[in-house]
Amino acid sequence: MLYADYNGSAPLLASVKNHLHKRIDSNLYGNPNALHSMGQRLHSGIEKCREMIAKDIGAYPDQIYFNSGSSEGVSHILGSVLMNSDKRIIITSPIEHVVVPTTLAFYEKKFGYQIIETKISNDGIVDLEDLKALLNKYKDQVALVCIMAANNETGVIQPYKEIADISHQFGVDYFCDTTQLVGKGEFNFEASGIDYAVCSGHKIGALPGSGFIIAREPTKLSPYIFGSTQEMGLRGGTQNYIGIETLAIAIRDFTENKSKLKDLEQARIEFENHVKREVPKVVIIGEGAPRLAGTTLIGLPGVHGQAVLIELESHNIFVTTSAACSDNQPETSVVLKSMGIEDQLGRSVVRISMSYQQGRTEYAYLAEKLVQTYNKLYRIQSY
């Protein structure tokens, strides 16, 4: 099997599996908030995980708040900022993960917010000049800048440090959806300038249902899932301590293997070149932009992305057409439309997303099968 849908969700890492096998048979269960020693041990375990993660991503432990993943993180940060702000404009981009526009639409309807989107280049990068112009125009009315770090479909990495600088020049906080970057690409919270960031365990080989928020000034946030004093009062509910342990392991696994990213990127470039040589018509979306080391969104004009997906699956290769959560919509995705991509190309795309545990061998097999698939489907002209 060749799993190439890491941007959709990652299988559990081997290190996480090893931990879980041992963990399950331990007798260490209970409520981390209980006074008894089981509770205390679980509690100090959580704090150890927080410290490990903080160290690996360049944050302070008290900037990290565990939760159930990025959809909660996004809903929490936006809810917290927008329910408490007296400003009424949000600046965002048209390439955000669906959770962002859905959440913003709620605050638009319910709280009278105005959502303004920056322009996007054909390579899928936020237009910084446009961002500056928007901030200059709306200045004191802007509650938040909300622009992602790395796009889930194209893998294109946004200039988030510059976005942070520009936002701060106008005194506006910057929330960056870092779901596809933390634990997958080079990232340092302190250096990033970002005010709020998020992480989903299932994207990095930890247990699904785990994740965290990183907040530069946590006191600015109010809780969204209520409760007692858990997570310093910012996130109620008995902590998902097993999920938290897997988060710390996954982030550490990535940190220790970061050097493999270069090889992964090189293998990806060779793969892309191979396919381009064999099928000159193909288009690598966002080719000119910095991208996640293992992400290729490839357009195969003349065939349908969903047909490619199905054909590759017959070779036990798993890819998607765009974001998993909109995978069964046969239209061009909103992200691609905002990049000026027409339907003929948009419907032909396949997303290949690999991990630092993969490399040349996997890419070589993929290239071979993808070219084969294209040649087969092109002959029968699926659409």
Next chain:
Amino acid sequence: MLYADYNGSAPLLASVKNHLHKRIDSNLYGNPNALHSMGQRLHSGIEKCREMIAKDIGAYPDQIYFNSGSSEGVSHILGSVLMNSDKRIIITSPIEHVVVPTTLAFYEKKFGYQIIETKISNDGIVDLEDLKALLNKYKDQVALVCIMAANNETGVIQPYKEIADISHQFGVDYFCDTTQLVGKGEFNFEASGIDYAVCSGHKIGALPGSGFIIAREPTKLSPYIFGSTQEMGLRGGTQNYIGIETLAIAIRDFTENKSKLKDLEQARIEFENHVKREVPKVVIIGEGAPRLAGTTLIGLPGVHGQAVLIELESHNIFVTTSAACSDNQPETSVVLKSMGIEDQLGRSVVRISMSYQQGRTEYAYLAEKLVQTYNKLYRIQSY
């Protein structure tokens, strides 16, 4: 080791552990919303779990929405109802789990809600006549009745069917925090009359960070954690499919072992009688009320609950003083105060909460050690 803090959190069930060991080594990972067959298999697995749970708790599958647990469930239901209602009164009780008053305080402050609490009997049961009088007084202004099913500290089971009937007589929906009842005591959603119920996986031996909402009319709810079409649009985020599997196993485990509840209750009564015989001063809180089969909140006047906890731990017995999340507060809990319990008794309480997997052997050991502990501590008069 004798773990007697099941109301705080339950260790993973043996059936859940078995599943997890096999599950971890399977290759079935991915995004349940992806079009590829891995995604489809995960998706149909989730639906199978939903059906299993629905059958076991007397609900329809489309009344069940998976989430991260009860704190999310409470925040979601209250948020959804209170952000969308044009009424401004909530009727609740003074014995709710801390997440409820914390959430309600937010809507009081932010949205101008008025929170009204029913009276509570000395045995810890909601006063139904008072509830009727309140509903009669505030009628059309009441947005929701919010009263729990079984109290986490005392184990006292509330007359939730009657509460549902009374609420509905006044045309008001009833949200019942069923965290301590679902998967722990006899419960049938359809028969209960409840409009919104919740469940936390970690309370029933499933993975922490898993849970669900049961909603009689789900279309009345809006999403709280935003996203795409996951959970029929009511709960965004990639589903915690491993957590969901453990929920279905835990609920099924309980269903198949329900007959053990009678034995557990009998063993608990014998335990209580044993301790009362040896230490005539003890008070069983809520003794006259129907209680969860395995919960005893016992007051040991003249000694401090925390001292008992520590002493029992030296025998490898794990109990708490009250709710885990307020365990390190040395005062009488809000719940006990509302039952008219004074500090001298309130500070002496110890909560013993057992599971249907335990019985006479565990209770006999506990009785022996508890009496020993009392005699030892009473001599040194810890306060």
